[in-house]
Amino acid sequence: MENPSKFNRENFYKDVYEVVKLIPRGRVTNYGAIAKYLGTAKSSRMVGYALNQSFHIDIPAHRVVNRNGLLTGKHHFPEEKPMQTSLEAEGIRVENDQVVDFKKLFWDPSVELSL
């Protein structure tokens, strides 16, 4: 009852990973959407922070980009598997570290999972 409006940090991280893993192949989302879905839209930075720890976990973090569709976190990915390569492997076109038709490929958990 201490946190009625938002989840505990442990659940927060876990939920972030869950949502990221729920992202359909060939789709992408942004930090704000996930944060909003978790109820912490204002803490969208925390989503990125959680994902920073997620690179050591088995989740398609490469499907998560910023609101500009820019692969801001690609520098945090291992050089052997760049973010762009992973995205292109799923049919997502990436140009200049930016997702093409990001607006069309955008996947909002607060909407898709809310149906």
Add this chain to the structure above:
DNA sequence: GTATTGACCGTAG
């Protein structure tokens, strides 16, 4: 316990 940083987002000039 305080200060700084961070895979961000939104608004204002």
Add this chain to the structure above:
DNA sequence: TCTACGGCCAATA
């Protein structure tokens, strides 16, 4: 249209 600044939360030093 582009640039600059603030906010908000958590982790790390």
